[in-house]
Amino acid sequence: MILRTIFSILLLASINANAQKEAAVFINAKVFPVNAEPIENGALVIQNGKIIFVGKADELKGGFENIIDVSGKVILPGLVDTHSHIGEGDGGDRSSTTHPDVRILDAIDPNSDTFKKAIAGGITTVNVMPGSGHLMSGQTVYLKLRKDSKVIEDMLFCEDPLNDICGGLKMANGTNSLREPPFTGTRGKSAAVIRQLFIKAVEYKSQIDRAAGDHEKMPARNIEMEALLEVLDGRRIVQHHTHRADDIITVIRLSKEFGFKVVLHHVSEGWKVAEEIAEANVPCSIIMIDSPGGKLEAVNLIYKTGAVLEEAGVDVAYHTDDGITDSRFFLRSAAFGVRAGMSYNKSIEALTLAGARMLGLENRVGSLETGKDADFIILSGDPLSLYTRVEQTWVEGEKVFDFNDPESRKYSLGGYEVYRGDYQYLHNCGGEE
Amino acid sequence: MKIILTFILAVIVCFNPALSQIAVKGETIYTMSGDPIEKGIVLINKGKIEKVGRQSDVQIPEGYKILEGKVITPGLIDARTVVGLSGIYNYRHDQDQLEKSDAIQPELRAVDAYNKDEKLVDFLLSLGITTIHTGHGPGALASGQTMIAKTYSESYNDYVVDSLTMVAFTLGNTVRSNYSKPGTRSKAVAMLRSEFLKAQEYLKKQNSNDEKERPKRDLKLEILAKVLNGDVRALFTVNRAVDIMAALRLADEFGFKPVLDGVAEGYLLLDELKVRKLEIILHPTMVRTYGDTKNASLETPKTFYEAGILFSLQSGYESYVPKTRVVLFEAAMAHSYGLPLEEALASITINPAKLLGIDESVGSLEEGKFADIVVFDGNPFEYTSHVCKVIVKGKIVKDECF
Numbered sequence: 001m002i003l004r005t006i007f008s009i010l011l012l013a014s015i016n017a018n019a020q021k022e023a024a025v026f027i028n029a030k031v032f033p034v035n036a037e038p039i040e041n042g043a044l045v046i047q048n049g050k051i052i053f054v055g056k057a058d059e060l061k062g063g064f065e066n067i068i069d070v071s072g073k074v075i076l077p078g079l080v081d082t083h084s085h086i087g088e089g090d091g092g093d094r095s096s097t098t099h100p101d102v103r104i105l106d107a108i109d110p111n112s113d114t115f116k117k118a119i120a121g122g123i124t125t126v127n128v129m130p131g132s133g134h135l136m137s138g139q140t141v142y143l144k145l146r147k148d149s150k151v152i153e154d155m156l157f158c159e160d161p162l163n164d165i166c167g168g169l170k171m172a173n174g175t176n177s178l179r180e181p182p183f184t185g186t187r188g189k190s191a192a193v194i195r196q197l198f199i200k201a202v203e204y205k206s207q208i209d210r211a212a213g214d215h216e217k218m219p220a221r222n223i224e225m226e227a228l229l230e231v232l233d234g235r236r237i238v239q240h241h242t243h244r245a246d247d248i249i250t251v252i253r254l255s256k257e258f259g260f261k262v263v264l265h266h267v268s269e270g271w272k273v274a275e276e277i278a279e280a281n282v283p284c285s286i287i288m289i290d291s292p293g294g295k296l297e298a299v300n301l302i303y304k305t306g307a308v309l310e311e312a313g314v315d316v317a318y319h320t321d322d323g324i325t326d327s328r329f330f331l332r333s334a335a336f337g338v339r340a341g342m343s344y345n346k347s348i349e350a351l352t353l354a355g356a357r358m359l360g361l362e363n364r365v366g367s368l369e370t371g372k373d374a375d376f377i378i379l380s381g382d383p384l385s386l387y388t389r390v391e392q393t394w395v396e397g398e399k400v401f402d403f404n405d406p407e408s409r410k411y412s413l414g415g416y417e418v419y420r421g422d423y424q425y426l427h428n429c430g431g432e433e
Numbered sequence: 434m435k436i437i438l439t440f441i442l443a444v445i446v447c448f449n450p451a452l453s454q455i456a457v458k459g460e461t462i463y464t465m466s467g468d469p470i471e472k473g474i475v476l477i478n479k480g481k482i483e484k485v486g487r488q489s490d491v492q493i494p495e496g497y498k499i500l501e502g503k504v505i506t507p508g509l510i511d512a513r514t515v516v517g518l519s520g521i522y523n524y525r526h527d528q529d530q531l532e533k534s535d536a537i538q539p540e541l542r543a544v545d546a547y548n549k550d551e552k553l554v555d556f557l558l559s560l561g562i563t564t565i566h567t568g569h570g571p572g573a574l575a576s577g578q579t580m581i582a583k584t585y586s587e588s589y590n591d592y593v594v595d596s597l598t599m600v601a602f603t604l605g606n607t608v609r610s611n612y613s614k615p616g617t618r619s620k621a622v623a624m625l626r627s628e629f630l631k632a633q634e635y636l637k638k639q640n641s642n643d644e645k646e647r648p649k650r651d652l653k654l655e656i657l658a659k660v661l662n663g664d665v666r667a668l669f670t671v672n673r674a675v676d677i678m679a680a681l682r683l684a685d686e687f688g689f690k691p692v693l694d695g696v697a698e699g700y701l702l703l704d705e706l707k708v709r710k711l712e713i714i715l716h717p718t719m720v721r722t723y724g725d726t727k728n729a730s731l732e733t734p735k736t737f738y739e740a741g742i743l744f745s746l747q748s749g750y751e752s753y754v755p756k757t758r759v760v761l762f763e764a765a766m767a768h769s770y771g772l773p774l775e776e777a778l779a780s781i782t783i784n785p786a787k788l789l790g791i792d793e794s795v796g797s798l799e800e801g802k803f804a805d806i807v808v809f810d811g812n813p814f815e816y817t818s819h820v821c822k823v824i825v826k827g828k829i830v831k832d833e834c835f
Binding site: 289290291292293294295296298299301323324326329332335336338339384385386387412413414415416417418419420421 | 727
């Protein structure tokens with residue numbers, strides 16, 4: 001048994017060494033670092049799962065053996081999806097409309113084929129959220145779609161799920177969460193419930209402050225309050241579903257009252273209050289859908305939301321909201337942004353670095369910079385063109401998707417018994433998105 | 434006198450858009466009847482296409498308003514949608530595509546529910562879709578009838594192209610999620626067989642020489658009898674291979690030729706589909722891969738094309754967000770995954786025109802057809818291209834790039 005363990009450790013070590021010790025050089029592609037202008041004839045060098053060089057190919061000093069010529073291709077950072085329901089997880093149940101204690105990481109299936117669809121679409125970082133049928137449906141989780149992930153721990157950004165903050169907090173307002181008791185029935189009541197909960201959290205915090213480290217005086221542990229403390233401290237970001245202009249303003253009002261950090265999600269009518277959003281300095285994660293409607297709040301959802309928000313100076317990211325749109329087509333969102341007037345570079349940023357900022361992960365992912373994780377995608381051409389394929393997806397220096405490998409490609413194309421196909425709308429069980 | 438007449442005529446021409454004369458120039462014109470024309474021109478007069486040709490060969494008559502664009506196509510046709518019955522708000526009162534009181538109600542007419550002022554109809558128009566085959570949705574064994582409509586209208590008299598086009602049937606899991614009965618696939622087929630047997634009997638009595646033998650009018654049996662005698666076609670939404678075969682079995686037993694709708698697993702039955710020369714309205718390329726369409730492939734349009742199986746594309750039915758798909762984008766995705774550009778265009782123009790029996794008037798840019806025309810500022814399928822003008826029956830109805 002001991003021998004076997006030692007053998008396993010040695011084997012693991014040797015695999016890692018093979019995969020990562022030697023630097024790999026991707027050369028002659030058009031490289032989009034995102035934090036800087038695109039580089040024609042660029043080079044990207046990775047080693048040990050990190051980026052060690054980004055620049056012009058002819059500025060690269062010699063000495064590398066593993067050189068991969070990707071002439072004619074385009075390299076982008078791995079895409080960051082700020083709002084998705086892949087992984088077949090769920091959040092809070094029907095017992096309450098607020099579940100700050102509930103973690104979606106306790107419910108995700110790492111073997112779900114939905115993750116394979118995401119990497120086929122070029123997504124390497126994803127914020128998996130519980131649904132929007134609650135005012136507060138639970139804690140979200142930031143995942144890295146690493147190769148051969150078997151358990152959720154293999155996919156986390158945080159190192160220790162017992163002590164670290166591993167995601168955001170999902171909140172929602174507007175119509176999805178308006179239901180029969182114990183849910184709220186009106187917008188006014190929804191805001192009141194949230195305010196009362198945060199007031200309780202502020203009180204819990206002052207109890208802790210008053211205890212000043214004295215264990216005798218500390219309040220009893222309360223995992224609902226603990227999560228909300230992280231929100232009040234700004235360490236856990238509120239990822240807030242909101243559509244209608246007045247609902248957007250309500251989120252901003254609440255975030256100011258309690259000083260929490262918030263990202264607005266969907267923001268269908270954001271174009272009506274773009275100035276107010278910019279004034280409040282709140283970022284927006286938006287969705288591109290082919291047609292408006294499907295529910296009252298999405299009737300005014302239009303292609304130009306990204307352009308209007310950009311114009312107003314708001315930080316904009318796109319998300320899939322997968323099942324609502326398909327992770328495989330994520331690049332298409334930015335293309336429609338440009339169609340409706342968004343600038344080209346901002347639209348690329350909206351798929352990558354802007355999303356990383358909204359998850360507080362911009363030091364790790366979202367751009368191709370020395371020292372960041374070696375997460376990138378190799379495209380056959382212009383990122384915003386219909387004719388472009390995601391050919392390869394790399395996560396932390398390992399190839400996780402290759403369109404030329406039939407086993408991999410099938411998750412891009414679909415077909416007989418490729419997907420289990422049973423997860424769809426799971427996130428609607430507790431209310432709709 | 435002559436001058437006054439000319440003046441009056443000029444006023445009429447200027448102010449009656451239906452009579453306006455337009456010349457549309459395009460770098461490329463996809464007429465869908467022959468090769469594309471480079472540096473082409475389409476002349477429009479009195480709502481009809483007057484001439485199509487090269488700019489160098491066609492002289493623009495005096496007084497014609499000149500429009501220019503990169504790419505010109507015929508008005509697009511959505512071969513199967515529920516828009517107009519299914520509305521943008523998704524409230525109970527704007528959802529008329531599926532009546533849940535009974536699984537078999539072929540007597541429900543589409544024209545009694547179609548709302549020409551539905552916002553989604555105008556939304557589709559802004560993306561170049563000028564004609565839709567719409568009506569009762571998938572989800573019931575027989576949900577009701579379908580119709581053909583123009584997406585642009587000025588009155589309640591002008592938008593119906595065909596008031597009774599097909600009767601919509603569905604086999605598959607979606608039916609049992611909507612009704613307590615049938616609860617299984619076999620029961621579903623048995624229920625339909627029983628109805629068709631009744632309709633057979635009804636039809637026999639209808640045709641009887643003895644007036645006393647003729648049946649009392651029964652709306653349900655009347656429409657099913659029309660399906661049996663070939664007056665109205667049966668549209669079968671079938672996605673799983675097992676359901677496709679069940680529909681063909683029914684069609685064989687009762688002697689009608691079905692139009693197949695969805696057909697997600699059609700790639701498993703290429704020979705069957707090809708030999709029977711079936712009319713096919715393929716599922717939206719980007720259809721969600723769950724339920725009956727969980728095995729859908731992005732390459733099915735290409736596979737069908739390579740197998741020589743003709744098809745049209747559709748927007749289908751969407752229950753939530755987005756509330757409808759857009760055939761322009763579905764054809765774009767089919768093209769992206771291997772369907773040649775002109776074939777992708779055909780799947781949303783001339784193919785559905787033929788399938789719907791309206792190719793005498795729409796579906797291609799040919800002299801004498803209605804001037805339904807879309808002007809693009811680039812490759813019509815590129816995500817970043819725009820629909821810049823939409824012309825319906827010679828009238829410019831959308832004039833901003835979208």
